[in-house]
Amino acid sequence: MRWLTFLLCLVPAAFCSNFPWEEVQVTEKETSNYPDIAFGKAKGAKYTGPRCKVAPGDAGWPSTEDWDRFNRTLGGVLLKPVPPGASCYPGPHQDAEKCNYLLTWARTSRFYSDDPLTVLTEWPQGSTCSVSRFPVIGNCTQGGYPVYVVNATTVRHIQLAVNFARNRHLRLLVKNAGHDFNGRSTGFGALSIWTHHLKDFEYLPRHTVGPYTGRVVRVSAGIETWELKNYMNKYGFTTGVPGGETVGAYGGWIAGGGHHALSSVYGHGADSILSFQVVTADGRYRSVTPDKNADLFFAMLGGGGGTYGVLTSAIVRVYPPTPVTTFKLEFHVRPPSNTTNTLPTIHDIETFWAGVWLYQSFAREICDVGGTHYSYVRKQSNTSYTFDVRFELPHLSPAQISTLLSPLYTRLATDLGIPVNLTIPPATVPNNSSAQPPRTGTGAGPGNTYFASRLFPRANWDNATIYNATFAAIRATVEDGGFTFHGVNFWTPLSVAGYPGTHNSIAQHWREAIMHADVFDDGFRALGGGTMAQMTADEFYERHKMLENVMDGIRGVTPRGGAYVNEADVLEPEWQRTFFGERYVKLVRVKRERDPWGLFWAVTTPGSERWRVVEERGLPTQNGRLCLTGVE
Known part of the structure; x- marks a missing residue:
């Protein structure tokens, strides 16, 4: 029956709940002679492994023969990658030409986005193999990078990784595009599931889930913002997307809620998810809607990433092409002697802050008409500050924008003497303009934002x-x-x-x-x-x-x-309330019922108090063993 469904899904006119690669799954029969890949039973289960997840050097760490068998079962998609920066360090992986490429061209290419290890914030990994110019100080080590990576292109790959990690008491990670600020995609001694190559897409002009009937798209977990925008161009729709072009939309972004430029119009990213498919900690593949496996629908949309399961695909509610007017307001305060700045400049710090105060006082009016605005206030020195804001105003005519913002600009110019003018550019459909060339998703590279x-x-x-x-x-x-x-x-x-x-x-x-x-x-x-x-x-x-x-x-x-x-x-005090508010108790209950083994662990997510990373230097990185705390 599964193969019949697989064949039907290859017919363009047919709608199936799964992509063809989601029909490729583990069977009960093949697990009978291979206990390491057997499914789990969550009801009544408890974690019975060692105090710390098994790591390289432990007696319980899988042997070379164990990893080879696992790889054969996977069909050869098990990777054992080394950090890219190893090419810059003395040792067997040193490669001056590759190191020079990393230093000069990699950030303008797809190199880092397509690397199975790279996370785009380095410090949670421990910064143990940063790309550096010769001569390099120190050594390159694997640090908080996983030891093995499953390059998942089928549900079967994900199920096998989940079952193998659970049965062998390994630390398990999930990595999509690598945009991770706190270390949820890194971990010492771990096995990682890499969902980056799950790229299928389907546009459905009419689909029903619950009370909703209308246009939707079916998306795979690995689709990035730039790819989704290209589909918007092709099919003529709008949906919320992350701000970064190479951010994966259907992983950690929606798991945290997913704010975006059109949030004031269409809600957050998680608000548009109608249903999704997931592999849970027992290794089972499940369909999830507001009415079916409703606990997972609740928990995985807003309850934190890397916590309840591995999302493989989703059905997403979409909207008509949305014209947006985008423009900036900016002004600086500089010392009187500064003559090189060409932006609106004032020479009094109190006036500068009065201008920022005035801008923020308009927040309600702008958001109430569906607008979103992104502002930065920076201190350059004790006498130099900068302010800029980008307005994104959907569905408004120039006359409506003028009525909305003229009071702000007038008061800035007339009351405060800040030389600004309201110039309204034509509205565009930034995600859907056929005049735009196809996006390519280049340019991502590691950083160290805290x-x-x-x-x-x-x-x-x-x-x-x-x-x-x-x-x-x-x-x-x-x-x-x-x-x-x-x-x-x-x-x-x-x-x-x-x-x-x-x-x-x-x-x-x-x-x-x-x-x-x-x-x-x-x-x-x-x-x-x-x-x-x-x-x-x-x-x-x-x-x-x-x-x-x-x-x-x-x-x-x-x-x-x-x-x-x-x-x-990552050290946010009282993070349980701060991140999840009144939802936390229910989220922990779902976590314990669906994953009693603590297989999916990510820092500051529901139920994570049960484990902690033991980092030798006492830093808040993932370069250390994951061990039980005694907290239940």
Whole structure:
């Protein structure tokens, strides 16, 4: 019957719940003589393995023969890759030509996006093999990179990896595109499932899930933003996508909620997921809707990535092509002697902050018409600051935009003397313009960003006293702390999210927020060259106290706020409430019922308190063994 379904799915006019590669699955018969790949039974199960997940050098680590057999069963897709940076270090993998390519051209290509190990924030791995110019200081080690990677192109590959890791008590990771700020795709001694090559797509003009009937797309887990935009061009639709061109849309992004440029119009990314397919910790392949396996639908859409299972594909609600008017407002404050700056410039710091205050005071009006705006406030020196914001306004005519923003621009220019003018460009359909050349998804490369984040409740804008206190905390973050403040303003109550957003686990503090803000610690990158490998624990935690101090000020004025689990401080205090709010208790219950073995583990996700990474230097990286804590 499975092969009949497989053949039917090859017929263009037929609709099937699975892509053909999802029909390629493990059978009970083949597991009978191979216990390492046997399915699990979650009900009543408990973790019975060693105190720490099995790692290289342990007696329980699979032998070479074990790995060879596993690879044969997989059909030869098991990889044992070395970090790309190894080409720059003395040893068997040293390659001056490749090292030079990494230093000069790799960031303008698909190299890092298509590498099975690379994660685009290095420090969680331990920065143990950074790309460096000759002569290199130190050695290259695997560090927090996984030892083996399953290059998954069928559901069978994923099932085999899940079952093998569970039965052999290995640490298991899931990696999609590598956009991971906190280390959920890295882990010492791990086996990794790489979903990067799951790229199938299908456009369905009419499909029904629950009360919804309309246009949808069926997408594989490995599809990136740039690929999805190309499909938007081809088929004439819009849907929410991550901001980065090479971010995987249907993995960790929707698992954290998935804010995007059209959130104020269509809700967050997770709000548009109508159904999905997943391999759970017992190795079983399941279909998930708001009514079928509803606990997984709830948990996997907003409840944190790498936690409940491996998503293979999804049915996504889509919308008509959406015209958006995009433009910037920016002004700087510089010393009077500065004559090289060509942007709107003022020479008084108080006037600068008054302008930023005025801009933020318009947040509600802009979001209430479906707008989203992205702002940055940076301190260059004690006498030099910069501010810029990009407005993205869908469905508005030039006259409507003028009515909306003229009061802001007039007050900036007339009341404050900031020389700005409102110039409204033509609206475009940025995701759907046939005039645009096809995107290619090039340009991603590793970095070392460290930051914290906060969701600011809309209610803080409804009271003048509270708003002024909120703005004072923002100002202190930049002026006193020296951090960069990045605000993303949107408004996504359940009335905007609609169906099926009412069935997911996006926390209430997301629904009440008018701004998600990141506080970037640029000094972290300067400390020790921006790599954990060159820091001591004392140096890191001393620097972290500075970030924690400014965040305490922000938390103090946003007691009903939270934070975005995908963009946050890995050391966020009370992260359970901050990331998941009132949803946390239910999320932990789903986790324990679906994964009693603790197979899927990712830092600061529901139920993760049961395990911790033992890092030798005491740094918050994934370069250490994953061990039980005794917390149940």
